Amino acid sequence: MRHHDLVVLGAGSGNAVIDDRFAGLDVAIVEPGPFGGTCLNRGCxxxxxxxxxxDVADGVREAGRFDVDAVLGGVRWTEARERVFGRLDREAADGEAGRRRSDFVTVHRGRARFTGERELLVAGDQGEVRLRGGQIVVAVGSRPVVPAAVRDSGLPYETSDTxxxxxxxxxxxxxxxxxxxxxELAHVFHTAGSRITVVEHHHTLLEPQDEAVSRAYTRIARSRYQVRTGVTLTRLEGEPGRLRLVLDDGSAVEADTLLVAVGRTPNSDTIDADRAGIALRExxxxxxxxxxxxxxxxxxxLGDVCTPVPLKHVANREAQVVAHNLxxxxxxxxxxxxxxxxxVFTRPQIAQVGLTEQECRGRGLEYTTATRRYADVAYGWALEDTTGFCKVIADPGTRRLLGAHILGPQASTLIQPLAIAMSLGIDAPTLARAPYWIHPALTEVVANALLDLGL
Structure with missing residues (x-):
């Protein structure tokens, strides 16, 4: 049995734990697949x-709104796929090669299972290796959930992994x-030329989002795709290339390809956690x-295997905490x-931080809301935007933000000042009035929503 001072299971955010501060230790990284984890290879x-x-293709299609004559010749899917994964596969290979060149890191390719207290069996292409770690970091991530109706059908299906x-x-x-x-993937493939049918058991899409966002996005999606809400898949039948999704209302959807995107589950069941005394939640x-x-x-x-917020930036923060604590x-x-x-990088973008309005109601909180449309600010005019908005929710007593929700172009960027304010305890009036907000930048939709709170 080989002993390492530190063993890291997983080379996604787990790989981010190790830096030059660990150079005096004997470190091992165990990874069955390409370095970079889900985010680099098949996710974010x-x-x-x-x-x-x-987005670029859709911009060409919509050029006429801006008095520009343009014709989209199509999306060259093969070239786009090769551009994306050609780069990312090199990044993954370079990440592993860099670790293998290290004089204090050993890479074990394979899947690890605990056999006892801080003891592991790694099974890989080169056979089995037994390891013991002075300390161990478990960062084995998560995988797509596949419902039994799909899994047991014996018919082919896709996930975000594939x-x-x-x-x-x-x-x-x-x-x-x-x-x-x-x-996100419906947006990608719709623009690439696929006809899309979305099947969702909730009555709106993006149901965990704020109710205003969820309703608005569902309306937009219905204008582009066939959307079936409030229904559940009971069985999958047919043959490869001619699939038939039978739904619980007696109807069916026929398609050549099925993408299963119903959620993800932690990979904790792959490591024999109980043998190491590692407790799991339900x-x-x-x-x-x-x-x-x-x-x-x-x-x-750290990361998806344990976090309540399974996002890459959360896993990276947890990796920083683990590195410090080690x-x-x-x-x-x-x-x-x-x-x-x-x-959410769909079209339009969606971003959120903090509580939704329905969560505030459910908790019995006192709150006030304000919503400002993109169409109300000058850059919204420039974008010819008719659907975007920024919604803010605040505590009328403390005047601090409880949540913020944005649907529209640049939402993933516009949310950041609101997240900073909530993190640093800056109240809504101070955030609205203390800094200058560039005119006529799109950030004015955020500033005006804050002012509309009237606090």
Whole structure:
């Protein structure tokens, strides 16, 4: 059994734990797949690169609104796919090569399972290796959920792990699920030429978003795709290339390709956590404290396998906390998840931070809201935007923001000053009045929404 001072399971955000401060230690990284994890190889980054391609194509289609004569010749899917994954596959390979060149890091390619307290069995292409770590970081991520009706059918299906590497766009793509992954990939493939049908059991798409955003996005999606809400898949039948989704209302959707995008589940069930004394929550997430420590001595966890907020920027922050705590056991850092902005890179973009209005009602909070449309500000005119808006929610007593929600161009950027204010305790009137807001930049929609709170 080989001993390492530190063993990191997972080379996504887990890889970010290790820097030159660990050079005096014997460190191992265990990873079964390409370095970079879900985000680099099959998640955040390729989906946003392809979404940007879709945005450019849609911009050409809509050029007439700006008195520009332009004709879209089409999206060259094969070239776009090669551009995206040619770059990302090199990044993954370079990341692994860099670690292998390190004089203090050993890379073990394979899947790790605990066999005892801080003891592991790694099974890979080169056989099995037994390891023991003085300390261990579990960062093995998550994977797409596949409902039994799909899994047991024996018929082919795609997930976010696979669909972006398709050689050609589907003719008719049925998207099972109405969350952010479904929204982004529907946008990508619709622009690439696929007919889209979305099947969602909730009555609106992006149901966890603020109700105003969810309703608005559902209306927009219905104008582009066939959208079936309030229905559940009961069985998948047919044959490859001719699939039939049978729904619980007796209707059916026929498509050549099915994308399953109903959520993700932690990979904690792949590591035999119980043998190491690592406790799990009912939903499969590893139990961690505020310092990212598991219930097993000397074992930390980070990212999708444990976090309540499964986002890459959250995993990266947790990696920073874990790195600090590994090196400074007498001065432990704390992870906070109370103010986490997030964005959906569909068309239009969507971004949020803090509570939704329905959450405020559910908690019995006193609150006030204000909404300002993009069409109310000068740059909204420049964009010819008719659907975008910024909605802010504040506590009338403290005048601090409780939440903010934006639908429209640049939403993922516009949300950031609101997230900063919530993180630093800056109240809404101060944020609206203290800084200059550039005129006629789109940020005026944020400033005006804050002023409309009347606090």
């Amino acid at each position: 980054i390729p989906s946003k690169m392809l979404a940007r391609t879709a 669909v972006m590497r398709r050689r050609t766009p589907p003719r008719h793509l049925a998207v099972l699920g109405g969350g952010y992954i479904a929204a 939903d499969g997430r590893i139990v961690v404290d505020a310092h990212q420590r598991t219930t097993a001595h000397g074992v930390f966890a 090196l400074n056991p007498g001065d432990l850092a704390v992870t906070r998840h109370d103010v986490v902005p997030a964005a």
